[in-house]
Amino acid sequence: MGLKEFVEKSFKKSPWVLHYNCSSCNGCDIEILACMTPLYDMERFGMVNVGNPKHADILVVTGTVNHKNKEVLKNIYDQMPEPKVVVAVGVCAATGGIFREAYNVLGGIDKVIPVDVYVPGCPAKPEAIIDGLYKAAEILKEKYEKMGKAEEVLK
Amino acid sequence: MIRMSDKSTIPFGPQHPVLPEPIHLKLVVEDEKVVEAYPSFGFVHRGLEMLVQKKDFNQMVYVVDHICGICSAMHGQAYCQAVEELIGIDVPERAKYLRVVWAELHRIHSHLLWFGLLADAFGFENLFMLSWRIREKIMDILEATAGNRVIISVNIVGGVRRDIDTEQAKWLLDELKEVEEGLKELEKIVKNNYTIKQRTVGIGVLSKDDAYMFGAVGPTLRGSGVPIDMRTTGYAAYGNLDFEPVVETDGDTYARTIVRVREMFQSIDLVKQAINKMPEGEINVKVKPNLPAGEVITRVEQPRGEVFYYIKSSGGKNLDRLRIRTPTFANLASLLHMLPGSTLADVPVLVLTIDPCISCTER
Numbered sequence: 245m246g247l248k249e250f251v252e253k254s255f256k257k258s259p260w261v262l263h264y265n266c267s268s269c270n271g272c273d274i275e276i277l278a279c280m281t282p283l284y285d286m287e288r289f290g291m292v293n294v295g296n297p298k299h300a301d302i303l304v305v306t307g308t309v310n311h312k313n314k315e316v317l318k319n320i321y322d323q324m325p326e327p328k329v330v331v332a333v334g335v336c337a338a339t340g341g342i343f344r345e346a347y348n349v350l351g352g353i354d355k356v357i358p359v360d361v362y363v364p365g366c367p368a369k370p371e372a373i374i375d376g377l378y379k380a381a382e383i384l385k386e387k388y389e390k391m392g393k394a395e396e397v398l399k
Numbered sequence: 400m401i402r403m404s405d406k407s408t409i410p411f412g413p414q415h416p417v418l419p420e421p422i423h424l425k426l427v428v429e430d431e432k433v434v435e436a437y438p439s440f441g442f443v444h445r446g447l448e449m450l451v452q453k454k455d456f457n458q459m460v461y462v463v464d465h466i467c468g469i470c471s472a473m474h475g476q477a478y479c480q481a482v483e484e485l486i487g488i489d490v491p492e493r494a495k496y497l498r499v500v501w502a503e504l505h506r507i508h509s510h511l512l513w514f515g516l517l518a519d520a521f522g523f524e525n526l527f528m529l530s531w532r533i534r535e536k537i538m539d540i541l542e543a544t545a546g547n548r549v550i551i552s553v554n555i556v557g558g559v560r561r562d563i564d565t566e567q568a569k570w571l572l573d574e575l576k577e578v579e580e581g582l583k584e585l586e587k588i589v590k591n592n593y594t595i596k597q598r599t600v601g602i603g604v605l606s607k608d609d610a611y612m613f614g615a616v617g618p619t620l621r622g623s624g625v626p627i628d629m630r631t632t633g634y635a636a637y638g639n640l641d642f643e644p645v646v647e648t649d650g651d652t653y654a655r656t657i658v659r660v661r662e663m664f665q666s667i668d669l670v671k672q673a674i675n676k677m678p679e680g681e682i683n684v685k686v687k688p689n690l691p692a693g694e695v696i697t698r699v700e701q702p703r704g705e706v707f708y709y710i711k712s713s714g715g716k717n718l719d720r721l722r723i724r725t726p727t728f729a730n731l732a733s734l735l736h737m738l739p740g741s742t743l744a745d746v747p748v749l750v751l752t753i754d755p756c757i758s759c760t761e762r
Binding site: 263264265266267268269270271272273274275277278281282283294295296297307308310312313316320342343345346347348349366367369 | 419420421441443444446461469471512515528538548549756761
């Protein structure tokens with residue numbers, strides 16, 4: 245296996261996940277953490293939780309966007325290298341949920357960054373989150389292949 | 400003499416691998432020593448207290464449940480107790496005991512969650528996994544008894560939403576026995592492990608006077624030797640149960656860890672007592688749709704300490720004002736006192752030692 249194939253295979257088989265709590269109630273965040281623990285064990289799909297946006301392929305966001313953290317979220321998204329996939333976990337991240345009428349809530353995170361996968365639930369169950377992340381990994385694979393084709397055209 | 404150029408500023412958060420929640424600390428460091436710490440807030444502010452004007456008092460129970468996912472049952476409990484006192488209704492005895500059962504289960508799962516995060520903060524990944532494995536048993540109990548894993552929303556104004564029947568209570572006690580076994584294992588690790596002692600003993604010392612002066616609450620206060628626990632005021636069914644506040648005197652991170660570990664055993668004991676003493680009867684009473692005018696305060700002991708609810712009403716369906724003072728807000732002054740003088744490597748441990756819940760604090 246050449247170096248290029250090796251990188252390609254490890255990229256597709258092992259996406260790294262970055263978690264950011266926008267202004268969630270913690271419910272979805274502790275369920276995401278529970279996904280990494282022995283009972284649910286997200287790592288069997290090759291997914292590793294990382295702390296650095298520059299290492300991450302999948303951004304998992306929980307909670308609604310407010311006026312202060314929309315810039316933080318945009319910043320984290322911009323720091324991630326292409327290709328990247330965004331997963332919105334919980335109803336708050338999708339639409340604003342129970343908080344949508346509150347004065348400091350803008351709505352779902354799709355007001356600020358493009359979202360690929362929505363995981364509903366209040367809070368989303370670990371099974372649903374793992375399902376969403378698995379879908380995100382498939383989308384990541386597609387995006388990676390599209391990027392390769394674009395590079396060939398540019399040559 | 401220290402020149403200005405010897406100091407550098409390190410941002411900590413809002414997105415940080417140690418923190419599950421966004422808090423921003425601007426740390427001024429001199430070599431490895433933290434000289435000053437400036438917090439910055441507002442990343443989780445949603446404005447929930449204003450929602451009382453848009454939702455009626457029954458709908459608000461679900462909003463206050465979503466202030467924080469970790470201690471949601473206690474937020475609902477505090478709010479319901481306040482509204483019940485305002486209306487002047489007596490909650491059925493059985494509902495009071497059921498509230499104790501769910502609140503104490505929440506306390507166990509919150510402390511286990513905190514313990515895992517602390518272990519993760521000083522790099523003991525294995526212990527994080529171990530404590531979260533024990534925690535899953537509690538989540539199973541919550542799911543079986545209340546229908547959801549994290550935000551269980553069992554409290555309603557006038558009582559509780561669900562009952563625990565005899566068969567389920569028996570199963571619950573069996574499950575708790577297994578949790579207790581796991582906790583004993585955990586306690587052994589905390590008491591004998593070299594790594595934990597190196598990273599926690601003598602770190603973040605808060606003397607008894609300081610803790611009292613800074614208005615610390617919960618395990619942060621009790622770890623410094625002040626026996627204040629809101630459960631001793633006897634709200635819900637705590638007046639009929641037998642317990643003493645857990646107190647340690649050293650005032651460092653290790654003492655606070657021990658307080659929380661001992662509180663988990665105490666909570667198991669309280670759940671057992673509550674289930675055994677629970678009387679038969681109704682679990683909720685009907686509530687009239689309009690509120691009387693007046694104002695009420697309630698105080699409830701959460702896993703992180705005392706939460707304070709103030710409500711004001713001038714009649715009608717909606718409350719005029721809701722004000723919540725959360726335990727983490729009370730503990731932040733102690734955190735800012737502990738940070739200067741510590742090394743940069745200890746900052747994650749110090750931030751976690753007060754068990755911060757930013758969602759509660761900023762609402």
